[in-house]
Amino acid sequence: MGNNKVLEVKDLVTTFRIEKKEYEVLRGVSFDLHENETLCMVGESGCGKSVTTLAIMDLLPNNGRIVSGSIKLNGQELTEMSKKERNALRGKQMGMIFQEPMTALNPLLTIGRQMTESLMLHKGMSKKEAKQTAIDYLEKVGIANPEDRLKQYPFQLSGGLRQRIMIAMVMAVQPSLLIADEPTTALDVTIQKQVLVLLNKLKKDVSTGILFITHDLGVVAEIADRVIVLYSGRKVEEGTIEMIFAKPQHPYTIGLMNAVPNVELDDFDIQPIPGTFPNITEDIGGCRFHPRCPYATERCKAEIPQEIEIEPGHFVCCHKVEEERR
Amino acid sequence: MSDKKVLLELKKLKKYFPVRRGVNIKALEDVSISIYEGEKFGVVGESGCGKSTLGRVILQLYPQTSGATIYYGRTFDDMCPKYFAKEVARLLDYQKKATEFFQKSLEIDKKAEMLENEIDALSARGTDSEVRKEAKLAKKLSMLQFKSKELKKDASRQLREGSRTVGSLILCKDLPAVQELFTKAHKETAEAAAVNKKYHELELLYAQSCVNGTPDESVKAQMDAVKEQVEDHVAKARAFRQEAWDKYHGKDILPITERTLDPAYQKKLDGNYETGINLGKLTNNEMRELRREMQMIFQDPAASLDPRQSVGKSIEEVFVINTDYPPSVRKEKVMELLEQVGLKREHYYSYPHALSGGQKQRVGIARAIALDTKFVVLDESVSALDVSVQAQILQLLNELSEKKQLTYFFITHDLGVVKHFCDRILVMYLGCVCEIADSDKLFKNQLHPYTESLLASVPRLKINQEHSTESVLEGDVPSAMNPPKGCPFHTRCNKCMDICMKEKPPIIEQEPGHFVACHLYK
Numbered sequence: 031m032g033n034n035k036v037l038e039v040k041d042l043v044t045t046f047r048i049e050k051k052e053y054e055v056l057r058g059v060s061f062d063l064h065e066n067e068t069l070c071m072v073g074e075s076g077c078g079k080s081v082t083t084l085a086i087m088d089l090l091p092n093n094g095r096i097v098s099g100s101i102k103l104n105g106q107e108l109t110e111m112s113k114k115e116r117n118a119l120r121g122k123q124m125g126m127i128f129q130e131p132m133t134a135l136n137p138l139l140t141i142g143r144q145m146t147e148s149l150m151l152h153k154g155m156s157k158k159e160a161k162q163t164a165i166d167y168l169e170k171v172g173i174a175n176p177e178d179r180l181k182q183y184p185f186q187l188s189g190g191l192r193q194r195i196m197i198a199m200v201m202a203v204q205p206s207l208l209i210a211d212e213p214t215t216a217l218d219v220t221i222q223k224q225v226l227v228l229l230n231k232l233k234k235d236v237s238t239g240i241l242f243i244t245h246d247l248g249v250v251a252e253i254a255d256r257v258i259v260l261y262s263g264r265k266v267e268e269g270t271i272e273m274i275f276a277k278p279q280h281p282y283t284i285g286l287m288n289a290v291p292n293v294e295l296d297d298f299d300i301q302p303i304p305g306t307f308p309n310i311t312e313d314i315g316g317c318r319f320h321p322r323c324p325y326a327t328e329r330c331k332a333e334i335p336q337e338i339e340i341e342p343g344h345f346v347c348c349h350k351v352e353e354e355r356r
Numbered sequence: 357m358s359d360k361k362v363l364l365e366l367k368k369l370k371k372y373f374p375v376r377r378g379v380n381i382k383a384l385e386d387v388s389i390s391i392y393e394g395e396k397f398g399v400v401g402e403s404g405c406g407k408s409t410l411g412r413v414i415l416q417l418y419p420q421t422s423g424a425t426i427y428y429g430r431t432f433d434d435m436c437p438k439y440f441a442k443e444v445a446r447l448l449d450y451q452k453k454a455t456e457f458f459q460k461s462l463e464i465d466k467k468a469e470m471l472e473n474e475i476d477a478l479s480a481r482g483t484d485s486e487v488r489k490e491a492k493l494a495k496k497l498s499m500l501q502f503k504s505k506e507l508k509k510d511a512s513r514q515l516r517e518g519s520r521t522v523g524s525l526i527l528c529k530d531l532p533a534v535q536e537l538f539t540k541a542h543k544e545t546a547e548a549a550a551v552n553k554k555y556h557e558l559e560l561l562y563a564q565s566c567v568n569g570t571p572d573e574s575v576k577a578q579m580d581a582v583k584e585q586v587e588d589h590v591a592k593a594r595a596f597r598q599e600a601w602d603k604y605h606g607k608d609i610l611p612i613t614e615r616t617l618d619p620a621y622q623k624k625l626d627g628n629y630e631t632g633i634n635l636g637k638l639t640n641n642e643m644r645e646l647r648r649e650m651q652m653i654f655q656d657p658a659a660s661l662d663p664r665q666s667v668g669k670s671i672e673e674v675f676v677i678n679t680d681y682p683p684s685v686r687k688e689k690v691m692e693l694l695e696q697v698g699l700k701r702e703h704y705y706s707y708p709h710a711l712s713g714g715q716k717q718r719v720g721i722a723r724a725i726a727l728d729t730k731f732v733v734l735d736e737s738v739s740a741l742d743v744s745v746q747a748q749i750l751q752l753l754n755e756l757s758e759k760k761q762l763t764y765f766f767i768t769h770d771l772g773v774v775k776h777f778c779d780r781i782l783v784m785y786l787g788c789v790c791e792i793a794d795s796d797k798l799f800k801n802q803l804h805p806y807t808e809s810l811l812a813s814v815p816r817l818k819i820n821q822e823h824s825t826e827s828v829l830e831g832d833v834p835s836a837m838n839p840p841k842g843c844p845f846h847t848r849c850n851k852c853m854d855i856c857m858k859e860k861p862p863i864i865e866q867e868p869g870h871f872v873a874c875h876l877y878k
Contacts, residue, residue, distance in 0.1 A: 074742040074743070074744060074745075075742055188832045190832060191832070218402040218403055218769060218833075219402070219769065219771070219810065219813040219814055219815075220402060220809065220810065220813045220828070220829040221402075221832070222813070222815070223812075223813040223815075223828055223829070224830070226815070245742060245743065246815065247743070247817055248772075248814065248815025248816060248817055249815045251815060251816060251817055251818060252815045252816075272819055275817070275818075275819045276819070285744060286743060286744065288747075289743045289744045289746070289747040290743050290747075290772065290817060291747075291750075291770070291772035291773045291775060291776045291777070292772060292776075292817050293772045293775055293799070293811070293814050293816065293817075294816055294818060296796070296799075298775075298776050300747045300750050300751060300776060300777075301747065302744055302745070302746075302747035302748035302750075302751055303744035303747070303748075304748075306714060306715070306745070307712065307742065307744070307745070309712075
């Protein structure tokens with residue numbers, strides 16, 4: 031694992047304007063991503079995983095904005111840049127893979143046209159060089175007959191192939207940050223495995239830092255080096271994959287682990303987390319998880335828990351954990 | 357498992373979707389399974405393997421191309437489908453046609469034999485022109501042979517169709533007598549069904565009077581009388597069938613071919629005898645009546661609810677269409693249902709947009725169990741939900757199945773879910789059955805290579821020192837329009853043998869209750 035920080039996010043607060051009111055979606059999220067590292071962001075829908083990536087990419091919808099906090103890419107502060115400067119960074123220094131490859135690829139253009147475009151734009155390559163690079167990268171992601179593929183249109187390819195092409199397209203530019211937003215959710219398990227294996231292989235070759243968004247804890251176990259767990263716009267736990275899986279601390283992380291039907295275990299009682307995920311418009315004081323938490327106390331309702339480091343690299347935001355350690 | 361009652365039986369179910377002339381998407385290919393009452397039957401496979409199609413064909417949302425879906429949740433006495441009378445009337449026709457076809461094929465066989473002799477004579481000499489003539493004749497011969505084979509197939513198809521109604525009695529010489537007895541039996545059954553309907557009406561009346569606080573004893577007496585009538589008719593019908601069976605079974609076989617005299621073949625025809633209701637042959641109205649008992653819950657709860665109707669109205673619709681409860685009773689029933697599925701009474705008035713995904717799915721479940729449901733097809737019903745909510749819904753489904761004796765047909769791609777939720781699992785690949793087993797057996801001991809690699813692909817909740825860089829299954833699922841010859845999985849199988857490319861493996865019972873279709877096991 032490299033020690034260079036690719037991405038530093040600090041106290042990021044973003045809001046969405048809904049019917050003339052501002053609602054906080056991210057309530058102060060901080061994390062770092064190093065070179066050569068895969069950081070998984072886990073959480074249920076609506077917890078702010080995707081909003082975080084959109085904020086980093088400057089792709090927030092019109093009613094969303096970054097209120098405070100900083101995002102640094104290779105030491106450069108992104109929040110203070112102009113639209114034009116950020117536009118130049120996008121695709122070149124940070125690339126993104128989306129959940130549904132069909133919507134990310136242009137159905138009217140050939141794969142070749144789409145792959146070479148970014149290379150010529152960001153890398154200043156000639157058409158010929160770009161084509162060669164595209165072929166090289168298609169081979170790298172395990173696509174047979176890359177030259178023929180370049181002439182095909184997205185609809186001619188299967189879901190797994192499209193996702194591979196997306197990966198090749200993004201990686202060919204050699205960005206320092208790769209954001210993958212649920213890239214395997216729409217795929218079958220067998221194809222998902224192929225894509226995960228591919229990402230693991232690629233990671234060894236390049237120094238890119240990968241920010242991987244998913245809600246599937248199984249996928250996390252397959253790919254992550256470090257994990258952060260988000261709940262309703264706040265980070266609740268952060269640590270290396272061993273820490274999170276072997277000794278989860280936050281009640282929400284534990285609940286998540288118990289709710290996933292585990293293929294490995296023979297006896298398994300599905301234990302759901304009671305209640306429902308809060309809407310962003312709901313006003314919940316103190317810890318956002320307290321209405322669903324079995325250990326909630328009066329303090330949880332009143333006071334926002336601070337981040338504590340229970341061992342090097344393992345951070346938890348929970349009053350219960352803090353009190354037990356005292 | 358064998359002592360359990362079968363609720364649904366699929367026999368060689370096929371479903372083709374036509375693309376253009378002569379080209380079909382073969383979505384289902386000879387699927388034969390039995391689903392027992394009260395069990396949770398899981399179906400897994402990759403997208404495009406035909407699992408959703410199977411669910412829909414069972415509910416007759418898609419008509420089947422061939423094969424039979426037999427439902428044992430109701431008896432003929434309870435509901436007398438129209439097709440039954442038609443089938444009885446057609447019995448003679450089946451036998452006649454079968455005989456004709458066989459006769460024709462025999463004639464052709466004779467011709468073919470003559471041709472063969474001619475060819476033999478020619479090949480003994482062997483000048484140029486004779487060789488040419490021989491080739492011509494050989495072509496003709498193969499044509500004749502093909503024709504005769506097809507005719508024989510047609511003949512046995514006719515017999516098979518007939519045997520669905522009367523078993524091996526279709527071979528009986530005195531078929532008109534059999535037909536007469538069965539027609540009589542059928543009349544009694546129809547009578548029983550009609551009276552039964554009356555009984556149910558009275559039952560409802562009585563139940564309502566009980567709700568009002570004054571149980572109507574005269575209705576109760578009427579009910580008893582009607583019940584007796586029903587039993588009388590049923591007994592008579594059974595007697596007629598038994599008579600036919602005793603008199604003619606295994607005796608006086610019409611020697612259509614040598615095969616018909618073979619007791620093994622007769623037994624096979626007996627096996628075709630249907631005691632349940634063949635869903636594929638029902639009229640639309642009859643099927644609609646059965647849909648009260650056979651329901652479906654979809655993947656996307658938002659899409660299956662009307663955004664302009666309040667939740668209460670959406671559920672109430674079921675009662676408006678299917679029952680004649682007065683509005684006050686309907687509302688109370690809906691309220692009870694809402695509580696049963698873990699929602700609050702207040703939700704009666706809310707609209708779908710105000711509910712979360714899990715709550716919407718609960719509404720979908722409430723709608724599915726509103727009537728006297730026995731069988732529910734769940735098509736990826738928890739796939740769109742977040743894990744914590746998914747677990748809640750699974751728990752709810754578990755509770756309901758115990759409380760209401762529901763049978764689930766659970767379609768999913770998530771192996772973790774089936775493992776902990778289902779009793780038995782069917783693994784499908786390209787419209788074919790790969791493996792059927794109890795869920796704990798399947799996860800301990802996978803016989804089919806596809807099941808094995810499918811399981812190996814599932815992301816584990818376990819941390820390895822090294823992230824895996826070895827893939828388990830290469831390539832994509834082939835197109836169902838043009839499936840590979842032989843075993844459909846051979847193109848991706850790492851244990852592929854020569855025979856796999858040529859022959860489709862039969863489904864065999866490798867261990868009790870563990871079925872597999874693979875050439876590795878013989």
